[in-house]
Amino acid sequence: xxxxxxxxxxxxxxxxxxxxxxxxxxxxxxxxxxxxxxxxxxxxxxxxxxxxxxxxxxxxxxxxxxxxxxxxxxxxxxxxxxxxxxxxxxxxxxxxxxxxxxxxxxxxxxxxxxxxxxxxxxxxxxxxxxxxxxxxxxxxxxxxxxxxxxxxxxxxxxxxxxxxxxxxxxxxxxxxxxxxxxxxxxxxxxxxxxxxxxxxxxxxxxxxxxxxxxxxxxxxxxxxxxxxxxxxxxxxxxxxxxxxxxxxxxxxxxxxxxxxxxxxxxxxxxxxxxxxxxxxxxxxxxxxxxxxxxxxxxxxxxxxxxxxxxxxxxxxxxxxxxxxxxxxxxxxxxxxxxxxxxxxxxxxxxxxxxxxxxxxxxxxxxxxxxxxxxxxxxxxxxxxxxxxxxxxxxxxxxxxxxxxxxxxxxxxxxxxxxx
Amino acid sequence: xxxxxxxxxxxxxxxxxxxxxxxxxxxxxxxxxxxxxxxxxxxxxxxxxxxxxxxxxxxxxxxxxxxxxxxxxxxxxxxxxxxxxxxxxxxxxxxxxxxxxxxxxxxxxxxxxxxxxxxxxxxxxxxxxxxxxxxxxxxxxxxxxxxxxxxxxxxxxxxxxxxxxxxxxxxxxxxxxxxxxxxxxxxxxxxxxxxxxxxxxxxxxxxxxxxxxxxxxxxxxxxxxxxxxxxxxxxxxxxxxxxxxxxxxxxxxxxxxxxxxxxxxxxxxxxxxxxxxxxxxxxxxxxxxxxxxxxxxxxxxxxxxxxxxxxxxxxxxxxxxxxxxxxxxxx
Numbered sequence: 001x002x003x004x005x006x007x008x009x010x011x012x013x014x015x016x017x018x019x020x021x022x023x024x025x026x027x028x029x030x031x032x033x034x035x036x037x038x039x040x041x042x043x044x045x046x047x048x049x050x051x052x053x054x055x056x057x058x059x060x061x062x063x064x065x066x067x068x069x070x071x072x073x074x075x076x077x078x079x080x081x082x083x084x085x086x087x088x089x090x091x092x093x094x095x096x097x098x099x100x101x102x103x104x105x106x107x108x109x110x111x112x113x114x115x116x117x118x119x120x121x122x123x124x125x126x127x128x129x130x131x132x133x134x135x136x137x138x139x140x141x142x143x144x145x146x147x148x149x150x151x152x153x154x155x156x157x158x159x160x161x162x163x164x165x166x167x168x169x170x171x172x173x174x175x176x177x178x179x180x181x182x183x184x185x186x187x188x189x190x191x192x193x194x195x196x197x198x199x200x201x202x203x204x205x206x207x208x209x210x211x212x213x214x215x216x217x218x219x220x221x222x223x224x225x226x227x228x229x230x231x232x233x234x235x236x237x238x239x240x241x242x243x244x245x246x247x248x249x250x251x252x253x254x255x256x257x258x259x260x261x262x263x264x265x266x267x268x269x270x271x272x273x274x275x276x277x278x279x280x281x282x283x284x285x286x287x288x289x290x291x292x293x294x295x296x297x298x299x300x301x302x303x304x305x306x307x308x309x310x311x312x313x314x315x316x317x318x319x320x321x322x323x324x325x326x327x328x329x330x331x332x333x334x335x336x337x338x339x340x341x342x343x344x345x346x347x348x349x350x351x352x353x354x355x356x357x358x359x360x361x362x363x364x365x366x367x368x369x370x371x372x373x374x375x376x377x378x379x380x381x382x383x384x385x386x387x388x389x390x391x392x393x394x395x396x397x398x399x400x401x402x403x404x405x406x407x408x409x410x411x412x413x414x415x416x417x418x419x
Numbered sequence: 420x421x422x423x424x425x426x427x428x429x430x431x432x433x434x435x436x437x438x439x440x441x442x443x444x445x446x447x448x449x450x451x452x453x454x455x456x457x458x459x460x461x462x463x464x465x466x467x468x469x470x471x472x473x474x475x476x477x478x479x480x481x482x483x484x485x486x487x488x489x490x491x492x493x494x495x496x497x498x499x500x501x502x503x504x505x506x507x508x509x510x511x512x513x514x515x516x517x518x519x520x521x522x523x524x525x526x527x528x529x530x531x532x533x534x535x536x537x538x539x540x541x542x543x544x545x546x547x548x549x550x551x552x553x554x555x556x557x558x559x560x561x562x563x564x565x566x567x568x569x570x571x572x573x574x575x576x577x578x579x580x581x582x583x584x585x586x587x588x589x590x591x592x593x594x595x596x597x598x599x600x601x602x603x604x605x606x607x608x609x610x611x612x613x614x615x616x617x618x619x620x621x622x623x624x625x626x627x628x629x630x631x632x633x634x635x636x637x638x639x640x641x642x643x644x645x646x647x648x649x650x651x652x653x654x655x656x657x658x659x660x661x662x663x664x665x666x667x668x669x670x671x672x673x674x675x676x677x678x679x680x681x682x683x684x685x686x687x688x689x690x691x692x693x694x695x696x697x698x699x700x701x702x703x704x705x706x707x708x709x710x711x712x713x714x715x716x717x718x719x720x721x722x723x724x725x726x727x728x729x730x731x732x733x734x735x736x737x738x739x740x741x742x743x744x745x746x747x748x749x750x
Contacts, residue, residue: 068711071499090714097500183606184694241585241603243695244611383498383714391697398608398696416496 024055025322027312028073028080030066036343043334047325054321067383074099074315081318082326085131085311087122088375089382092419094313100130101314106323107132114332118373119347122309131313132330135344136367137265138307139191140289144282147260151176155261155288159302161196161228161295168237171260180259181238181397182247186390187378189397191263192232193406194377194389195292195306196225202299203372210380212418218411226396226403228295233397243398248275255281263292265308266345266363289359291366305370308379309347339364385413486727493721498714511721520709521722524700525729527612528680531701534616535623535676540669543624547631548657561632565625572622576689579618580605583690608698611691615699618686623679627672634668635661670741677737681730702726 031037037058044056059080061069066084073079074094085091094100107129112120119133143155151174153167171178182188198206201221209217216222239245239259247264252275254262262268273281291302312330314322328334335346342357345364352364367373378386389410395401401409493511495503515521546564550557567575582589585603594601604610638661646660662669683701687693693700693708700708706726710719 064712071714071716075500093498093500093714097498099500184692186694240600241606244583244603244606244691383712387713394694395696400608400696 023053023319023321024057025082025319025325026057026059026080028059028061028066028070028083030061030063030084032060032062033343035341036338039334039337039343040329043329044325047328051321051324054319054325056325079315079317081322082131082312082314085123085313086375086379087131087309087311088379089386089417089419090379091123091130091313092125093382095125095130096419099316101316101318102128102130103132103314103323104129106320107326111327111331114348116347116349116368118370119309119311122373122375123311123313131311132326133309133311133347134330135338135346136305136307136309136373137267137345138305138363138367138373139195139263139265140291140363142254142262142264142268143288143290144254144257144260145286145288147171147176147257150174151260153260155290158290158293161199161293164293165232165235167260168232168235172235172237177239177259178235178237178261179239180250180254180262181242182245182250183238183242183394183397184244185247186387186394187376188247188250188264190377190390190393191306193226193229193393193396194374195263196228196295197222198304198306198374199292199295199300199302200225200228200298202301203304203374205299206374212415216411217414218407223403223407226406229393230396230403233399238397243394251275252277252281257282257286266360269357269359270342284358287359289363303366303370304372304374305367306374306376307367309373309375311347381410381414382417385410385417388413489720489723489727491720492717493724495717496715497717499716503717507717511718512725514718515721515725518709520697520700521702521705523698524702524705527615527700528683528702530612530616531619531680531683532677534620535680536673539620539624540627540672540676542620543627543672544631544665544669546624547628547635548661551632551635561629564628567622568625568629570622572685573689575618575622576686579614579621580690583614605691606695608696611695611699615687615690618690619683622686623676627675630668630672630675631665634665638664673741674737677733681726681733702729 031040037060040058044058048054048056070083074083079099085094091100112129115133116136119136120129122133123129123131141155141158145155148155148167148171151167151171153170155167158164158167168178197209201209201219205214205221208214209219209222214221239250239253242250245253248271250262251264251268251272253259254264254268255272255276256278264272269287273279276282292306294300294302312326330348332348332350335344335348335351336354338344339346339351339355342355342360345352345355345360345367347367349368352361352368355361355364374380376386377389380386381389392401392406392409396403396406492503494506494508496505496507496510497503546560550560550564570578581587583604585591585601585606588601590604591601602610604614642660642664643656646656651659680701682703684703684707687699687701687704688707691699693704697705697708702722703726706719706722709715710722
């Protein structure tokens with residue numbers, strides 16, 4: 001009898017143990033930096049300690065593999081509770097397919113208010129929140145002070161697009177490669193036409209083009225942006241063989257001192273130094289940055305930020321502990337640690353000030369103060385038109401596509417995909 | 420379609436007259452299968468019912484069904500989420516067939532086959548005939564020439580990507596000896612494909628060489644000796660005895676080239692990713708870039724169906740042209 005009793009107690013205990021350990025919060029990410037992962041894991045450990053019944057699991061996939069596997073994964077029984085997102089068109093498709101969870105109520109109040117509104121906005125669809133921002137990577141012009149000096153260029157005086165073209169010409173005539181470009185990936189090229197569009201048509205113009213008004217992305221003002229981009233390409237501003245260079249190769253080469261400028265995200269500071277031949281790259285005193293110049297007569301301002309905004313979406317049947325854990329993981333304490341080490345520019349209020357790396361702090365403060373953050377077109381327009389946008393940007397740089405053809409191809413494609 | 424393929428494979432074998440002994444590449448165990456077409460004895464029928472279902476089930480589940488599903492998806496504008504709902508008739512097919520990049524990708528596939536047929540196979544044959552004897556030196560050379568084939572495609576792609584670099588690569592070094600700046604071959608639309616073709620030849624000629632060596636060794640020395648006794652020169656022996664007797668192996672090698680070309684993905688993806696300006700895609704990298712990466716599952720499926728049809732047609736014609744009278748077996 002006693003044995004039977006013991007046996008049933010043991011069974012019951014094991015059952016209840018299984019039940020209590022059953023809640024697993026699975027987070028699918030693309031973060032390869034071990035320092036970031038360690039801080040995340042510490043947040044998970046802390047949360048697990050406070051919530052014995054919950055297990056937090058971080059799963060990593062490489063960027064391309066992540067994009068390719070996600071649709072299938074989200075529709076399988078093995079779907080993650082939360083997964084990486086860049087917002088925009090891909091996110092809209094996921095929300096429309098019903099694989100995301102509306103977390104508007106779950107995050108409402110103090111937690112939601114702890115983020116920059118622009119960050120929250122990026123993961124909203126039809127006034128509902130489906131996710132939260134992780135970090136922002138503004139795209140800016142980095143410059144090499146020594147090479148600019150050699151070419152007789154004063155980067156601090158570059159305010160307008162014409163000034164920049166002038167600087168490129170000066171570099172060319174001084175035998176300095178003006179711009180480093182990872183053209184094989186194409187997306188670094190797409191920064192140019194997008195930022196020119198932002199500077200010419202401004203926030204309202206971009207919203208109108210998105211909706212298909214004024215000719216959409218083939219309107220005359222948009223074509224003008226492509227034409228200005230072509231003027232730059234006609235100067236042969238990029239390094240030799242740029243069409244075969246990957247973005248990461250370009251980061252390293254810029255930090256090896258091979259070109260005067262590179263239009264790239266804030267992340268290039270860390271990644272470029274890491275990939276430089278001497279593993280150190282350009283020291284602070286040889287490096288500078290400025291916002292993408294304005295276009296004379298345009299509606300956009302230099303402080304309008306074009307950025308990659310990364311974040312997390314919650315899948316439709318994720319346990320409620322997911323958002324609960326996010327309050328720790330994406331909360332101010334954890335984000336402060338990431339900011340302090342300059343690993344991210346978090347979108348949590350009060351984190352910009354603690355960033356110790358001076359360049360990153362300046363950029364973070366600019367992101368904090370801006371009233372418009374435009375996300376990358378290859379995200380905003382969805383994977384199909386987005387990639388086509390990149391193709392067209394590469395086509396114009398390769399002189400095989402005219403500005404009009406590029407704009408028309410994009411509008412034709414987006415006309416079919418417009419939400 | 421697969422059943423038809425089997426029939427096509429087996430029919431000529433059944434009516435095949437005896438061939439010179441040493442060239443029997445066709446695996447023997449196939450013969451019993453041929454009897455399936457004849458009258459069944461009850462024991463055979465039972466065996467059939469016992470052994471056929473597992474294979475048939477797996478084949479249906481993993482080959483037939485996905486093909487049919489692709490065919491179904493190809494009529495939708497679908498991004499892979501939820502169930503496909505936006506039926507668009509043949510729009511995907513029209514888009515595939517009207518896309519100049521797809522045409523160019525197929526042309527690239529054709530280049531691979533042509534380069535293989537006219538450069539790679541002759542070179543492989545030449546070397547195979549030089550080192551088909553069993554001396555120590557020949558064995559060493561065989562190993563050396565075979566090494567590139569052992570490398571994974573993606574590794575070969577990455578190695579050559581570095582060699583082709585105009586600043587740091589081997590090409591840059593060679594140009595440097597002459598005081599010249601090397602071009603970035605992978606960054607130029609016309610050159611990138613040529614560069615890929617060179618790597619394809621380098622990578623696979625060792626494999627074809629191995630096939631040819633096996634074929635050459637299968638030729639009985641009696642035949643060659645009798646030709647020599649009859650006064651044939653070395654060239655005459657090669658031209659009129661060795662090469663004709665190696666025809667099945669050559670047909671097989673060319674078949675592998677076509678197959679390899681249609682499957683070519685890893686190396687191109689590692690070398691150029693299909694760029695610059697989408698000039699170096701193969702049909703499969705095109706499918707990956709424009710179907711999967713852009714999440715156009717419907718379009719990708721239509722592409723898959725088109726490729727499937729192309730593959731089937733190529734194989735049927737190839738068999739009709741080269742394998743009718745004297746099947747190569749082993750394929």
